[in-house]
Amino acid sequence: xxxxxxxxxxxxxxxxxxxxxxxxxxxxxxxxxxxxxxxxxxxxxxxxxxxxxxxxxxxxxxxxxxxxxxxxxxxxxxxxxxxxxxxxxxxxxxxxxxxxxxxxxxxxxxxxxxxxxxxxxxxxxxxxxxxxxxxxxxxxxxxxxxxxxxxxxxxxxxxxxxxxxxxxxxxxxxxxxxxxxxxxxxxxxxxxxxxxxxxxxxxxxxxxxxxxxxxxxxxxxxxxxxxxxxxxxxxxxxxxxxxxxxxxxxxxxxxxxxxxxxxxxxxxxxxxxxxxxxxxxxxxxxxxxxxxxxxxxxxxxxxxxxxxx
Amino acid sequence: xxxxxxxxxxxxxxxxxxxxxxxxxxxxxxxxxxxxxxxxxxxxxxxxxxxxxxxxxxxxxxxxxxxxxxxxxxxxxxxxxxxxxxxxxxxxxxxxxxxxxxxxxxxxxxxxxxxxxxxxxxxxxxxxxxxxxxxxxxxxxxxxxxxxxxxxxxxxxxxxxxxxxxxxxxxxxxxxxxxxxxxxxxxxxxxxxxxxxxxxxxxxxxxxxxxxxxxxxxxxxxxxxxxxxxxxxxxxxxxxxxxxxxxxxxxxxxxxxxxxxxxxxxxxxxxxxxxxxxxxxxxxxxxxxxxxxxxxxxxxxxxxxxxxxxxxxxxxxxxxxxxxxxxxxxxxxxxxxxxxxxxxxxxxxxxxxxxxxxxxxxxxxxxxxxxxxxxxxxxxxxxxxxxxxxxxxxxxxxxxxxxxxxxxxxxxxxxxxxxxxxxxxxxxxxxxxxxxxxxxxxxxxxxxxxxxxxxxxxxxxxxxxxxxxxxxxxxxx
Numbered sequence: 001x002x003x004x005x006x007x008x009x010x011x012x013x014x015x016x017x018x019x020x021x022x023x024x025x026x027x028x029x030x031x032x033x034x035x036x037x038x039x040x041x042x043x044x045x046x047x048x049x050x051x052x053x054x055x056x057x058x059x060x061x062x063x064x065x066x067x068x069x070x071x072x073x074x075x076x077x078x079x080x081x082x083x084x085x086x087x088x089x090x091x092x093x094x095x096x097x098x099x100x101x102x103x104x105x106x107x108x109x110x111x112x113x114x115x116x117x118x119x120x121x122x123x124x125x126x127x128x129x130x131x132x133x134x135x136x137x138x139x140x141x142x143x144x145x146x147x148x149x150x151x152x153x154x155x156x157x158x159x160x161x162x163x164x165x166x167x168x169x170x171x172x173x174x175x176x177x178x179x180x181x182x183x184x185x186x187x188x189x190x191x192x193x194x195x196x197x198x199x200x201x202x203x204x205x206x207x208x209x210x211x212x213x214x215x216x217x218x219x220x221x222x223x224x225x226x227x228x229x230x231x232x233x234x235x236x237x238x239x240x241x242x243x244x245x246x247x248x249x250x251x252x253x254x255x256x257x258x259x260x261x262x263x264x265x266x267x268x269x270x271x272x273x274x275x276x277x278x279x280x281x282x283x284x285x286x287x288x289x290x291x292x293x294x295x296x297x298x299x300x301x302x303x304x305x306x307x308x309x
Numbered sequence: 310x311x312x313x314x315x316x317x318x319x320x321x322x323x324x325x326x327x328x329x330x331x332x333x334x335x336x337x338x339x340x341x342x343x344x345x346x347x348x349x350x351x352x353x354x355x356x357x358x359x360x361x362x363x364x365x366x367x368x369x370x371x372x373x374x375x376x377x378x379x380x381x382x383x384x385x386x387x388x389x390x391x392x393x394x395x396x397x398x399x400x401x402x403x404x405x406x407x408x409x410x411x412x413x414x415x416x417x418x419x420x421x422x423x424x425x426x427x428x429x430x431x432x433x434x435x436x437x438x439x440x441x442x443x444x445x446x447x448x449x450x451x452x453x454x455x456x457x458x459x460x461x462x463x464x465x466x467x468x469x470x471x472x473x474x475x476x477x478x479x480x481x482x483x484x485x486x487x488x489x490x491x492x493x494x495x496x497x498x499x500x501x502x503x504x505x506x507x508x509x510x511x512x513x514x515x516x517x518x519x520x521x522x523x524x525x526x527x528x529x530x531x532x533x534x535x536x537x538x539x540x541x542x543x544x545x546x547x548x549x550x551x552x553x554x555x556x557x558x559x560x561x562x563x564x565x566x567x568x569x570x571x572x573x574x575x576x577x578x579x580x581x582x583x584x585x586x587x588x589x590x591x592x593x594x595x596x597x598x599x600x601x602x603x604x605x606x607x608x609x610x611x612x613x614x615x616x617x618x619x620x621x622x623x624x625x626x627x628x629x630x631x632x633x634x635x636x637x638x639x640x641x642x643x644x645x646x647x648x649x650x651x652x653x654x655x656x657x658x659x660x661x662x663x664x665x666x667x668x669x670x671x672x673x674x675x676x677x678x679x680x681x682x683x684x685x686x687x688x689x690x691x692x693x694x695x696x697x698x699x700x701x702x703x704x705x706x707x708x709x710x711x712x713x714x715x716x717x718x719x720x721x722x723x724x725x726x727x728x729x730x731x732x733x734x735x736x737x738x739x740x741x742x743x744x745x746x747x748x749x750x751x752x753x754x755x756x757x758x759x760x761x762x763x764x765x766x767x768x769x770x771x772x773x774x775x776x777x778x779x780x781x782x783x784x785x786x
Contacts, residue, residue: 014338024344025343025347025350025353041347041349041350041353042349042352042353042356042357045343045349045350045353045354045357046353046357048342048343049339049342049343049353049354049357049358052339052342053335053338053339053342055335057357058361060363061363102597198363198565198569199568199569199572200569200572200573201569204327204329207361207362208329208331208332208361210361211335211357211358212356212357212358212360212361212362213357214363214366220505220508241501244501244504244505245497245501247504247508248500248501248504251504255669278497279497280497283497295669303500304497304500304501305497305500
């Protein structure tokens with residue numbers, strides 16, 4: 001790792017240091033739980049290390065397992081501002097990093113022409129390429145923020161491989177180079193989360209710079225706890241039942257396995273319907289909340305409910 | 310600790326996981342930052358810094374269990390036995406116990422078979438991890454018959470132990486306990502209880518695996534054991550010789566792989582060349598430059614998509630390879646103008662109809678196995694006859710847009726090769742490719758006649774693993 005910054009005395013030998021925000025993985029877990037995000041040991045450890053090693057976290061996993069939510073919740077737990085960059089195909093540096101405000105620059109030039117002349121070119125050039133005419137986009141905003149921020153780069157797999165390179169400088173050095181202004185370094189080192197739905201292989205360069213967290217579907221106990229904490233009206237017995245049904249569904253070979261968010265939708269549905277227990281008929285009637293393909297619904301009701309469904 | 314980390318990283322690299330020096334450094338830093346006494350945290354720290362691909366987790370987990378279980382188990386044993394014991398003693402003692410069982414069988418240990426079963430049942434029912442580990446320890450010393458010094462991975466010991474524990478009875482017991490009174494057969498509670506019980510049985514199996522592994526590590530050391538249990542990553546598995554479990558893993562790997570491939574191809578096509586000028590957007594764009602069209606905008610290109618004809622040998626020896634290729638090609642069929650598939654053993658049948666309207670290509674492949682009409686006389690591959698039939702019936706459908714993929718090992722059982730067919734097809738088609746699932750060194754040995762067909766193909770490609778298959782299909786579109 002190379003850095004332009006001075007070496008800092010630190011047991012970890014990092015190139016830059018920041019006072020740790022958490023003292024242990026347990027504290028992370030507790031802070032997240034206080035914001036109604038139930039993290040297992042792996043999640044809490046990774047967030048703790050991300051803060052301690054000052055590295056971005058790349059989160060992968062099936063849709064609806066709480067990838068984006070993790071970033072949001074960490075921001076909440078820290079009381080930090082969340083800056084979010086939603087990636088899409090064709091995003092470029094003028095959308096991700098910064099852009100010069102052409103219209104304002106044009107106005108400035110025209111104002112110079114009509115007003116008292118005598119403004120020389122260099123002065124004008126220095127003037128129109130200054131902070132005032134810079135439009136900050138999420139990445140630059142996160143670097144320049146003076147208050148604590150959490151940067152969430154959502155669905156990073158949607159950008160092209162070439163565009164990924166834009167992120168690298170920000171992710172490894174926490175700085176942005178603007179040809180006209182020079183290099184802007186972060187005043188506070190933001191926590192960075194990247195999420196990916198794994199629609200394509202991310203480049204080695206990006207992966208190397210990040211800690212990697214694979215979020216899978218939770219096990220029965222954790223899912224039950226998630227349901228209980230997120231859906232207030234649900235009874236403990238019902239939550240257990242819900243978690244068990246969802247686990248059985250995920251073991252079937254379905255086109256789209258139910259995600260955690262769909263589990264929560266289902267729990268809410270059952271609460272609205274006033275169920276405190278889960279009978280076969282209830283499952284059959286509400287399965288469409290969990291499963292989004294007719295073939296999946298047919299298969300699930302055949303497998304789970306037997307012939308009588 | 311640093312040495313241990315070093316050899317662990319070495320093991321990961323040997324297993325095929327790419328670990329860069331930066332990542333090694335990160336792992337070392339992470340270990341400084343955390344509490345080393347908490348195993349789950351150590352594991353998370355290592356996996357997050359060293360493994361950057363979810364398909365590599367299985368290999369990581371195995372290596373972690375071997376390298377880091379040994380340390381903690383040894384430490385725990387030292388604490389229990391007291392410091393005056395020799396480090397080698399526990400393993401030899403347990404080894405002799407195992408040998409005793411192997412020779413005479415029967416009454417070792419102070420727990421009876423029934424008591425052991427009851428203990429395992431209670432441990433699983435209540436989710437008591439330490440009791441489960443204890444039960445696994447007893448079961449392994451009693452049944453596994455571990456012989457010290459043998460360079461094995463422990464699969465056989467696992468099999469021996471599990472055979473002696475009546476798992477089906479245990480599962481049934483767990484299921485009825487979970488379902489409670491009055492659960493109707495075929496009802497939801499029954500099914501949930503079954504899944505629950507199976508999950509718990511898996512826990513037991515894992516506990517026994519852990520225990521066997523721990524003993525093997527004590528016996529032979531981590532690196533040696535890691536070498537004998539190392540398995541290739543899913544994408545590097547040899548498709549032809551994969552076991553059933555490995556095939557399931559392959560199957561699972563195929564879905565994301567085909568999705569990624571399709572995405573990449575679609576992107577490549579869109580970005581490849583410029584299409585015609587998009588007048589409307591050019592004019593709109595010129596607004597910001599005072600009506601001067603500085604940046605012309607072009608329409609996205611629409612190059613012609615190729616047509617694919619797959620001709621696959623589905624006889625026993627290469628069936629699983631044909632199945633995977635058909636699945637992959639059909640999974641990305643949107644990237645082609647048309648995909649037609651033909652299957653043969655010693656007669657040829659068109660299989661495209663099975664894929665039409667099938668929601669899941671896997672169903673279609675299953676139907677090919679049962680319904681396609683591919684056997685003529687004896688059910689041994691006859692490439693010559695299949696090719697002649699293809700030529701008779703479908704040669705006129707082959708155009709300059711068609712790429713033909715032939716899948717098979719070209720083991721022709723000494724029938725006539727009829728290589729002229731390929732020559733003629735090649736003249737009609739855009740390209741003819743032969744994908745051979747055998748390693749290149751086996752080609753042309755025995756009844757393999759790759760050499761007879763090779764001159765008439767644009768390329769003959771060795772395609773033993775999913776990775777090779779993906780790379781090849783990626784070049785097609």
